[in-house]
Amino acid sequence: MTGAVPAPPLPDDIDARILREQVDSMMRTSWSGAIAAFVVGLGFWSISWAQTGDRGALLWAALLHSCQLWRYLGCRRYLRTPAAARDAHAAGNWYARALLLNASIWGLAPWLFFPEDSPLVTALMMLVLLGMTTGSIASLAPHRRALLSFPIPVMLGLSSAMLWQGGALELFMGVSALVYLYVNLDFGLQQHRLLTEALRSRYEKEALARQLEEQIEIARRASAERIRFFASASHDLRQPLHSLGLFGTALERRLAGHPAHALAGNLMQCVNALELSFNEMLEVSRLDAGVIVARREPVSVAALCRALDASFGPQAEARGLMLRFRPGAHWISADPALMERLLGNLVHNALKFTANGGVLLAARKRGEQVLIEVWDTGSGIPAAELPRIFDEFYQVGNPERDRARGLGMGLAIVRRLADLMGLQVDVRSRPGRGTLFRLQALACAPAAAQPRVEARPAGHDTGHPGLCVMVIDDEPQVRASTAAVLEQAGMLAVTADGAQQAHAVLQTQADRAQPVDILVCDFRLRGEEDGLALIASLRAAAGRPLPALLITGDTAPDRVQRARASGLPVLYKPVPAEALLGALNAVFSEGDR
The missing domain is CATH 3.40.50.2300 (Response regulator)
Known part of the structure; x- marks a missing residue:
């Protein structure tokens, strides 16, 4: 009836999604950095060539801009590739190599462009290279290999050029550049770890959400299949039971006055018990189907108690139990037929599990609510069983499924009827002392008196022979x-x-x-x-x-x-x-x- 439970996603699947997200993010944010690097590089070689006329600056420019063009075309090709066809692993490795080459070219700049006699220009160049390094940390933090590929060559080129000059100031600046590199790399790696863990947490939650949706769908299909199964089984069983009841009635009437009439009567008692069980299951199906609509009108609690006394009084008297009602003069807003059915199930359930003492139905007002309580002195319900008593086919203390004690549908119907009318049902119980069911209904003003109409019992007068x-x-x-x-x-x-x-x-x-x-x-x-x-x-x-x-x-x-x-x-x-x-x-x- 149910499908196989899907296995949780493998770590490799999540790792692949993390890598894809990291590479995509890095590729998308590379444009702003590429523009800044192009402008700075253009300024570097233009100023140097204008001042010195050294053709080495033109060679450096050709290398830098060629590398930048290569990176631009590669990023553009990747981003235009459909997401399903992207190879994030290969793209990430390629981008790291491109950054390493680009950073190596930038690392040559201090060797080519540092003026020996201008500390101000030297400081300005250091500021530019340090700024580029800091800016790269934010854009490259998603991808660890790329993060290491750019700052290290740039800062090593800067630091080595400063240390090579040998002056006290240059030595200080070269060492400071190395310290700066360490601090930025440490910060960048921490950012990388945080981003990676955030992505992992996100994808794991998404995977759990998908599993939950799949489990809900499996449960929904199982519930639908269960309903179809019981409906089909109920239909197939109802057909012969329907015929049995009609044949039994015809036989019982034909044998009136015959010695075998008692046998026919016993047969009909069995049929009636089966019909009662099927009708309870039918009522649950009708409530689940939503075809029963509750109508609200003023209902006298006293009138409900009179109807319940007529229905259950003889049963209680026959078993030596007391059935008492204290309705007061309260009126509630409810559906009278559904309310009588709900309270009838509670009273029937209380009588069924009470061997000595009795059952009391009492009503009292609390604020805008009327509390209708059904007390019994029965066997009680263990605390561990209370959450399940409103489930279908569940009966406390009846593991052998004794049919004389019903099917366990009465309280399931109570819960559905209460939900249908928007009423709250609470239960408290003490094993060996009894149980209390409390119903909270909205109080209302009494209804206007209506003329009483005597109803004729259905079926006793067909009135149309010869049809x-x-x-x-x-x-x-x-x-x-x-x-x-x-x-x-x-x-x-x-x-x-x-x-x-x-x-x-x-x-x-x-x-x-x-x-x-x-x-x-x-x-x-x-x-x-x-x-x-x-x-x-x-x-x-x-x-x-x-x-x-x-x-x-x-x-x-x-x-x-x-x-x-x-x-x-x-x-x-x-x-x-x-x-x-x-x-x-x-x-x-x-x-x-």
Whole structure:
């Protein structure tokens, strides 16, 4: 599922990049120094030739300017070469040799141009040569060999010429030139080391950043592959489970009053447990896909507690546990359905891990926040386990994966729901004493009173017997089980395995004067067929907006988003028979209006 971890870059690679940067920098900064050297050299030989008429000055000038032209052409050729084709090692060595030759020519200047009877001109020449040496240190510091190639010949030529003259002043100036050379070289080598280490640190950080990006990409691909794997596995497992649930319901109803009815009831209990597990995984997928949108409105904490008491009170009573609520008169800004689901998961989790005592849900106000706390007297959570309790499939103290204790998805859903609504969830626990989950929600003013409307349980009244329902699914068991449930409810069920057969059935039913009233279509059909496109084509063929219900076992985030964006009612496999009949009733009733 994951690619091989790339090896870190070899030192040689970094060294090569450092050398390239050093040579490039030296080549780019050589222009200003070359111009200054040309002007100074021109002044040297012009003044000397004008004063003495010595043709040796012209020979020195020819050597100097030829060397400068050679350096200019070489630098220009290097800088015009594409970066990928540059040979930094060869270019650096060439430039060092060119500098050595150029410096040797400058080292001859004190021997050729020093006047014997003009200390002022001698001092001026020394100042010029010392200035050139100092200036070269800054421009040549990136490249060690070049750094040594220029100052040493120049200063040795100057110092030797001064010492050769033998006077006290000349001896002092010659020794001073050597000291000056040492100080400048020491400074230049320190600069070279600092620049090199700075480049090395930079390239090592870049290499680490690239490795981090590669690791992030590997993790991203692994996560995407994991999602695709679980979505595919979930789809393949949901298909037979969906059929099993529908067949089981049909069998349980048919065996009503028969001695074997208890067996059918046990079968349905197992099916319901499996459906609960799959629905938890589906909810995580839907939250990850971003298809669940939280809406904010004033929510009464007391109303939430009444709903939770109705859901979990009997369970707590059956286990001899106390389930208490102290909601106060607080109102919070949240999504009521998502908030009930979040708190329900916390209460369910607390009851599951509490053997004695009970669970308390209490609310209190702190500033602009309402703190909703779920306390239990259960087994508690070790401190080392706390960072992982919101991970998927993680359960404290259940290494054997006892299915009776759930899948470990409840708190993962809590974290996602809290993030979706922008709420903060904290947890504190003491092993053997119990656990506290604290939720921070924004307080708000109470909502205006609304008239109460009694809701009818979905699925208990289809209200439309005799409907002709086309069931489209590429799985024969799904078609058969769905048809069995529909026929038990008094409907006419016709089936198709894909687009071609669906169009044929649509035409056949129209010819029989018993047209299809509603479509029940799987999202992903055989091959490249798509349930959304098929529904659109069947509506076009029928010449009317046929009511349609989309059923899918896909939990991949992109498919969940597509299903939600279609605007069609969507059910996620496995679908209980009552939920299917209730959805059909709602869809057809909406179509009638």
